[in-house]
Amino acid sequence: MRDAEAVLFAGATLDRAAHLRGDAAALAELLRRPDARTLPVWRGKPLLGPGETLGWVAVDTPFVRAFGATPIFLGLEDGAPRFAHDVSDWEDTEADAAALGRFVDPSRNRPPGLGPGLAFAELRAVMGQLAAADAGNAAAAKGILGWHRTHGFCAACGAASTVDLGGWRRTCPACGTQHFPRTDPVVIMLITHGNAVLLGRSAAWPPRMFSLLAGFVEPGETIEAAVRRETFEETAVVLGPVGYLASQPWPFPSSLMIGCRAEALGRELRVDPEELEDARWFSREEVLDGIGARHPDLLPARRGAIARFLLERWLADRLE
């Protein structure tokens, strides 16, 4: 697909400079540089500044010194060091507790002493407003910090592991096992039959929201096999040839969405209620109406999601 890399979260601009990760002296030097900046991330929410830009702050800012865990080296931006800090130990006494648990958390959390206009925001809520580079860099920071938050203990022996390689590995001091950041492959498929596309919805989603079918790739599976299995499990639809279209980092918490296309062999559906609340065939005209908020039953996946990206290109005949 020609414009595959125009998908949201694909625009990260940082040079990851992986050759520096193992050099502790060089990393310490980079942290002390006056042009070093860090992106604080609070409970999965990156810091944003005015105009929905990323809130890069000085590494030695008091808030980061007070609440920041081990710095993670994200890379270099035009030669200047960029880090990320998990600042989840901060307690926001004014937080909207109900909003924090929602599918899309619209609330902002304003840390003290970082300057006006800076607030933590949930990436899913703002992803449609971010510039490509900011979205990509935020996805990298959120993804790697999310991995550290949930992988503090060695999966081999249970001992607490330590951060290594500038944040890109954890090592167990008890048994020596090395652990690397996880990325979980998820297939997401644009399944068509003639003029119609197959869309499904989960019970937990906002009302009327439908999206492409998707599911995790299992051990021992190819991408193509996962597309066929997930589609059949959820809807009993059998597919013809399966092809790859585009991929998207999806840090909720650590997926790589692998966008595929396939032509169904028929339209008969049998929805598995354990997996989906509903699945239907929608015509191109209906999807267009849904995007324009003119369809009574259909709100297609939100802007920024690869499902929406693929649907819009299908409508425009731009999948090649």
Ligand SMILES: [Zn+2]
């Ligand atoms: Zn261990």
